[in-house]
Amino acid sequence: MANPTAHPLYEEISLKHVTVRRILDIIILFLQLSLLVYRFFNLNNNGFTWLLAFLCELWFTIDWILSLCIIWTPIDYKTYPENLINQVAELPAVDMFVTTADPVLEPPIITVNTVLSLLAVDYPADKLACYVSDDGCSPITFYSLVEASKFAQLWVPFCKKYNVQLRAPFRYFSVKPISSTYESLEFQQEWGKMKEEYEKFCQKVEEAHKLVPSNLSADYAAFKDIESKNHPSIIKVIWENKNGFADGLLPHLIYISREKRPNMSHHYKAGAMNVLTRISGLMTNAPYMLNVDCDMYANNPKIVLHAMCLMLGLKQNESNCAFVQFPQMFYDELKDDPFGNQMVIGFEAFGLGMGGIQGPIYAGTGCFHTRQVIYGLSPSNTDINGKLMKEVLEQQFGYSKKFTKSVSETLCGLEEKTFCQDSVLSSIEEAYKVSSCSYERSTGWGNKVGWFYGSATEDVLTGMRIHARGWKSALCMPDPPAFMGCSAIGGPEFMIQRKRWATGVSEILVSKHNPIFVALTSKLQFRQSLAYTWILMWGIRCIPELSYAVLSAYCLITNTSFLPKVNEAAAMVPIALFLIQYIETLVSYLRVGLSVRAWWNNMRMSKINAASSQLFGVLGVILKLLGLSETVFEVTQKDQFTSNDEGNSTKADASVFTFSDSPIFVLPTTLLLLQLTALVMAFLVLQPPAHGGHGAGLLEIMCSIWVVLCFWPFLKGLLGKGKQGIPVLTKLKAAGLALIFLHLSKRVSMV
Numbered sequence: 001m002a003n004p005t006a007h008p009l010y011e012e013i014s015l016k017h018v019t020v021r022r023i024l025d026i027i028i029l030f031l032q033l034s035l036l037v038y039r040f041f042n043l044n045n046n047g048f049t050w051l052l053a054f055l056c057e058l059w060f061t062i063d064w065i066l067s068l069c070i071i072w073t074p075i076d077y078k079t080y081p082e083n084l085i086n087q088v089a090e091l092p093a094v095d096m097f098v099t100t101a102d103p104v105l106e107p108p109i110i111t112v113n114t115v116l117s118l119l120a121v122d123y124p125a126d127k128l129a130c131y132v133s134d135d136g137c138s139p140i141t142f143y144s145l146v147e148a149s150k151f152a153q154l155w156v157p158f159c160k161k162y163n164v165q166l167r168a169p170f171r172y173f174s175v176k177p178i179s180s181t182y183e184s185l186e187f188q189q190e191w192g193k194m195k196e197e198y199e200k201f202c203q204k205v206e207e208a209h210k211l212v213p214s215n216l217s218a219d220y221a222a223f224k225d226i227e228s229k230n231h232p233s234i235i236k237v238i239w240e241n242k243n244g245f246a247d248g249l250l251p252h253l254i255y256i257s258r259e260k261r262p263n264m265s266h267h268y269k270a271g272a273m274n275v276l277t278r279i280s281g282l283m284t285n286a287p288y289m290l291n292v293d294c295d296m297y298a299n300n301p302k303i304v305l306h307a308m309c310l311m312l313g314l315k316q317n318e319s320n321c322a323f324v325q326f327p328q329m330f331y332d333e334l335k336d337d338p339f340g341n342q343m344v345i346g347f348e349a350f351g352l353g354m355g356g357i358q359g360p361i362y363a364g365t366g367c368f369h370t371r372q373v374i375y376g377l378s379p380s381n382t383d384i385n386g387k388l389m390k391e392v393l394e395q396q397f398g399y400s401k402k403f404t405k406s407v408s409e410t411l412c413g414l415e416e417k418t419f420c421q422d423s424v425l426s427s428i429e430e431a432y433k434v435s436s437c438s439y440e441r442s443t444g445w446g447n448k449v450g451w452f453y454g455s456a457t458e459d460v461l462t463g464m465r466i467h468a469r470g471w472k473s474a475l476c477m478p479d480p481p482a483f484m485g486c487s488a489i490g491g492p493e494f495m496i497q498r499k500r501w502a503t504g505v506s507e508i509l510v511s512k513h514n515p516i517f518v519a520l521t522s523k524l525q526f527r528q529s530l531a532y533t534w535i536l537m538w539g540i541r542c543i544p545e546l547s548y549a550v551l552s553a554y555c556l557i558t559n560t561s562f563l564p565k566v567n568e569a570a571a572m573v574p575i576a577l578f579l580i581q582y583i584e585t586l587v588s589y590l591r592v593g594l595s596v597r598a599w600w601n602n603m604r605m606s607k608i609n610a611a612s613s614q615l616f617g618v619l620g621v622i623l624k625l626l627g628l629s630e631t632v633f634e635v636t637q638k639d640q641f642t643s644n645d646e647g648n649s650t651k652a653d654a655s656v657f658t659f660s661d662s663p664i665f666v667l668p669t670t671l672l673l674l675q676l677t678a679l680v681m682a683f684l685v686l687q688p689p690a691h692g693g694h695g696a697g698l699l700e701i702m703c704s705i706w707v708v709l710c711f712w713p714f715l716k717g718l719l720g721k722g723k724q725g726i727p728v729l730t731k732l733k734a735a736g737l738a739l740i741f742l743h744l745s746k747r748v749s750m751v
């Protein structure tokens with residue numbers, strides 16, 4: 001084994017821009033505190049608008065302090081996959097999980113591209129297995145995977161022979177290869193042939209509904225008369241890497257559609273992940289597991305090696321790493337990020353920032369876990385060595401003997417020896433047993449072991465419970481980026497996704513998993529619990545944000561104030577605060593190479609989000625607490641773009657904000673109408689006379705203008721047509737609400 005210091009697997013990198021940022025951060029905090037003090041001593045001379053503003057600003061200050069806790073000591077890692085071969089005698093096995101739930105919202109061609117990119121990664125094929133969970137129970141998805149396994153026999157050797165970097169074919173063929181490699185005649189011929197084969201394959205997938213035998217015979221018989229929400233399990237070994245050869249052959253490929261019954265909760269993605277964990281535990285039982293959403297293809301062929309550098313390197317250094325998270329990144333991003341959904345800054349600041357505490361959150365996709373951690377192991381009991389009681393295992397993991405045996409091997413660290421020894425087919429009967437709806441009844445699945453239930457953001461919850469056992473995690477940002485997926489675009493799709501996130505995080509905040517409680521009773525570090533609190537407060541942050549936005553309109557309408565007059569010295573504080581905060585975020589965008597427009601779009605979308613999806617998400621949780629409704633996981637629509645020339649017109653359309661008749665659009669429209677009314681009243685001097693010189697001033701006007709600018713897509717939507725216009729009914733509802741608000745404001749201000 002080589003000297004680890006001469007050939008390290010990873011290095012910790014110090015981040016240079018941090019000092020300047022810290023100075024700015026402290027100035028902002030100082031200004032926020034000054035504003036609070038100033039308000040506090042002037043509360044008596046001003047009306048309830050000052051009190052409300054004080055409360056909002058108090059919230060913003062606490063929020064700021066929490067966010068500083070996260071980002072204060074960032075840590076980045078650089079990984080060296082080339083050193084891995086020298087450092088470890090044998091690479092560990094990895095089970096790769098892909099989840100899909102709906103063949104319409106998640107077209108099979110996207111899922112199979114992800115699968116192809118995973119089958120082709122640079123890692124010994126006999127150490128890999130790919131499991132696809134299909135919650136849509138679609139014969140089309142199954143058929144597409146069968147065809148993909150045939151195409152893979154050509155695709156994977158091609159990628160390895162020519163060291164292709166982009167191994168999701170739909171992306172690879174969307175651009176011509178660089179000329180130096182393209183010059184070899186042999187390559188040109190093979191490239192052309194492969195492109196042709198890929199096109200044939202695509203056509204088959206596209207026409208799958210015609211090709212899948214209508215009488216569903218032979219392999220498809222299991223799908224006959226199936227209802228996607230009421231059916232037994234279907235498990236198919238599509239490809240078995242029988243001889244266990246490392247080169248030339250493909251990893252195992254297994255299709256799973258778990259049993260579903262109408263009156264049994266299936267726990268959405270978390271439930272699917274738990275079934276995948278159990279079946280893979282029976283079939284291959286790899287010590288590491290990778291999980292990706294169906295749209296997140298591997299963009300860097302060395303990702304498994306990068307992950308192993310951190311997993312194994314941190315283990316050598318006795319740092320208890322439970323999972324390695326790669327940032328969520330998106331392909332075919334729209335120019336200037338019109339929906340503010342690329343999340344680049346978030347992963348940079350908060351991912352690396354949490355790296356300096358216990359590590360980043362688990363983000364649901366692009367993450368490698370150790371199987372032991374998923375089985376509930378703590379860093380302190382890694383020396384179990386065969387002392388596990390059979391009864392305890394059955395209680396936690398269910399009544400399958402074969403499965404509990406594999407669990408005990410895993411917990412004792414013996415799983416490596418069993419990988420690939422038996423044929424995967426030999427476990428199929430037991431696999432049916434562990435994938436049934438009733439298997440988890442009275443076991444620890446979903447609350448002690450596996451993926452946790454009870455939140456629409458099962459990822460954040462599961463990651464937190466892992467940190468609570470004292471484990472750490474690491475963020476890995478290799479170049480080229482590890483995984484790439486589709487971001488939700490268009491108003492309605494985007495809002496559905498953000499609403500679900502807001503619901504999910506708020507659910508955790510008000511549950512027994514509240515991070516502050518968890519920190520008191522577990523090994524969750526205090527600063528890590530503050531970091532989680534900040535993340536989980538993302539949904540309810542909409543309340544102070546909205547109150548603040550409404551305040552400016554209210555003040556203009558009733559001729560009252562919530563900010564100092566411009567000619568008072570105190571006015572400098574909010575003005576400076578506003579400017580420094582926005583300039584600081586602008587600089588952070590420019591530093592990573594994003595444009596001013598991208599920054600603006602992100603700022604703007606965060607306000608629109610607050611007034612729509614976040615608020616709806618929070619309302620959903622309140623309804624759940626009152627027992628009036630259950631939260632559901634609405635799957636995000638995935639679109640397949642390509643960067644070729646024909647794609648341009650659709651891409652331009654895609655960046656336009658669209659609307660639907662969803663009630664989610666009513667409130668932002670109301671807010672906009674209110675601000676417009678308020679500004680008209682201010683400019684035409686239609687306001688009532690001010691009491692005691694405390695009337696609205698320039699700062700209130702500026703605030704209102706700012707809100708209107710933030711809601712610009714809605715202003716365009718007021719006049720727009722078709723999908724780009726706000727539906728008439730939504731406008732009427734918003735106008736009604738705005739009138740009620742006007743009426744109430746007048747009543748309140750006269751009291």
Ligand SMILES: O=c1ccn([C@@H]2O[C@H](COP(=O)(O)OP(=O)(O)O[C@H]3O[C@H](CO)[C@@H](O)[C@H](O)[C@H]3O)[C@@H](O)[C@H]2O)c(=O)[nH]1
Binds near residue numbers: 100456634
């Ligand atoms: O009943 C379900 C619902 C969803 N999924 C899968 O879950 C994944 C995520 O769904 P998506 O609609 O793409 O949600 P996003 O908001 O884009 O996903 C992010 O946020 C989710 C939590 O809200 C995490 O589960 C995801 O991993 C994370 O990428 C997809 O592969 C789905 O196929 C299932 O397998 N079963």
Ligand SMILES: [Mn+2]
Binds near residue numbers: 293295485636
């Ligand atoms: Mn997604």
